[in-house]
Amino acid sequence: MRNLINIMDLSAKEIDGLIETACDIMKFPEKYERACEHKILATLFYEPSTRTRLSFESAMLSLGGQVLGFSEANSSSAAKGESVSDTAAIVSGYCDIIAMRHPKEGAPLVAAQTASVPIINAGDGGHYHPTQTLTDLLTVKREKGTFDNLTIGVCGDLKFGRTVHSLIGAMSRYEGVRFVLISPEELKLPRFVKQQFIKDKGIPYEQSTQLEEVMDRLDVLYMTRVQRERFFNEEDYLRLRDSYILTPDKLKSAKEDMIIMHPLPRVNEISVEVDKDPRAAYFRQAHNGKYIRMALILKLLEEAKA
Amino acid sequence: MNIDSIKNGLVIDHITAGKSLQIYEMLKLDLLDCSVAVIKNASSRKMGKKDIIKIDSNINVDLDVLGYLSPNATVSTIENGVLVEKRHISPPERLVNVIKCKNPRCITQTEQEIKHVFLLTDREKPEYRCMYCDTAAEKTV
Numbered sequence: 001m002r003n004l005i006n007i008m009d010l011s012a013k014e015i016d017g018l019i020e021t022a023c024d025i026m027k028f029p030e031k032y033e034r035a036c037e038h039k040i041l042a043t044l045f046y047e048p049s050t051r052t053r054l055s056f057e058s059a060m061l062s063l064g065g066q067v068l069g070f071s072e073a074n075s076s077s078a079a080k081g082e083s084v085s086d087t088a089a090i091v092s093g094y095c096d097i098i099a100m101r102h103p104k105e106g107a108p109l110v111a112a113q114t115a116s117v118p119i120i121n122a123g124d125g126g127h128y129h130p131t132q133t134l135t136d137l138l139t140v141k142r143e144k145g146t147f148d149n150l151t152i153g154v155c156g157d158l159k160f161g162r163t164v165h166s167l168i169g170a171m172s173r174y175e176g177v178r179f180v181l182i183s184p185e186e187l188k189l190p191r192f193v194k195q196q197f198i199k200d201k202g203i204p205y206e207q208s209t210q211l212e213e214v215m216d217r218l219d220v221l222y223m224t225r226v227q228r229e230r231f232f233n234e235e236d237y238l239r240l241r242d243s244y245i246l247t248p249d250k251l252k253s254a255k256e257d258m259i260i261m262h263p264l265p266r267v268n269e270i271s272v273e274v275d276k277d278p279r280a281a282y283f284r285q286a287h288n289g290k291y292i293r294m295a296l297i298l299k300l301l302e303e304a305k306a
Numbered sequence: 307m308n309i310d311s312i313k314n315g316l317v318i319d320h321i322t323a324g325k326s327l328q329i330y331e332m333l334k335l336d337l338l339d340c341s342v343a344v345i346k347n348a349s350s351r352k353m354g355k356k357d358i359i360k361i362d363s364n365i366n367v368d369l370d371v372l373g374y375l376s377p378n379a380t381v382s383t384i385e386n387g388v389l390v391e392k393r394h395i396s397p398p399e400r401l402v403n404v405i406k407c408k409n410p411r412c413i414t415q416t417e418q419e420i421k422h423v424f425l426l427t428d429r430e431k432p433e434y435r436c437m438y439c440d441t442a443a444e445k446t447v
Binding site: 083084085102103104105106107109110124125126127192 | 409411412413414415416417418419420427435436437438439440441442
């Protein structure tokens with residue numbers, strides 16, 4: 001059974017295929033409106049995530065399919081102590097495909113071991129969030145027209161920011177890419193992520209603690225939120241929360257065609273004044289999420305049939 | 307120091323110095339009835355110092371455990387006082403239920419029945435990471 005647990009489960013060619021399908025869906029939505037008729041998506045969300053869940057549900061409904069599921073652990077059998085593997089095995093009988101979000105790292109992989117339908121990892125703690133990365137890639141492609149020869153700046157929480165790790169992994173497969181890593185010392189990119197995706201591949205990169213210093217060379221600025229839920233210690237969270245706040249003033253030295261991305265929700269790391277800037281791509285990015293998820297559901301259901 | 311030679315049994319040699327007691331424990335050699343000799347800090351031309359374990363019985367040892375704790379060890383099988391086989395150990399690609407993930411955010415901490423699986427991610431070091439959460443196993447050396 002084909003699942004999507006980690007973005008690296010997909011080859012660059014497969015990602016290109018998904019992006020192509022997503023763009024086709026945007027252009028000709030009517031072609032796809034009955035593509036998943038009589039198919040059911042189960043959204044098993046053990047922690048709340050409005051945007052991701054609604055985006056999955058909207059994707060399936062737009063394909064003519066149906067959805068069922070739960071949006072927090074308290075309203076599921078998990079509250080009675082049922083294991084993830086048992087839930088996955090049982091729910092497989094009620095649906096054709098599962099999107100799972102869980103606060104524990106590796107939970108969707110555990111589910112995939114007992115499920116008899118494809119599992120999509122919709123975020124497992126601070127670990128992976130592959131459909132966010134697909135959304136990010138679709139956004140880069142639509143906004144910049146290419147993945148090659150781009151300088152990608154990632155800013156904020158690079159330690160716990162799972163979207164950053166996956167984005168770096170996925171982008172590291174394209175020609176001429178450079179990375180600029182902007183974070184406070186405490187939230188630097190983990191050594192093994194840097195080794196695996198940047199150093200081992202000989203990709204040029206630089207590190208900085210000052211966003212303004214590197215702004216002028218970025219083609220893409222990917223901002224992240226310092227997430228309260230990833231800290232055990234409230235004091236550390238409060239201290240690091242306001243490390244980088246993007247304002248129109250800081251954008252003065254940025255390229256005219258740079259794009260600003262953010263996986264959302266934001267807290268205060270991008271000032272609302274930036275929203276008016278045409279380079280702010282984060283709302284367009286959030287809309288892209290639905291279409292790439294439609295393409296993914298189609299692909300996995302197609303492969304499950306074969 | 308003299309230790310009787312083995313007639314039928316195993317000699318685990320070239321163990322990284324200091325690792326023998328951990329291997330003794332993880333291979334559950336304390337449960338054996340036969341003689342077991344643990345030699346620490348024996349001199350070695352290649353390694354400077356090494357540990358050796360001699361087991362006076364032809365038991366099956368878990369080579370994954372051995373490969374994880376001491377990837378350069380050798381296991382010699384002795385039958386009727388003659389060396390019949392010498393196996394060179396290497397780090398296993400996959401460790402199942404040998405070590406546990408210590409990441410409090412890992413699903414293995416709450417999903418009690420699942421196997422703890424670690425995958426070899428760097429053969430040179432060697433380094434293992436949890437299959438579920440990618441957390442590195444604590445260094446053994």
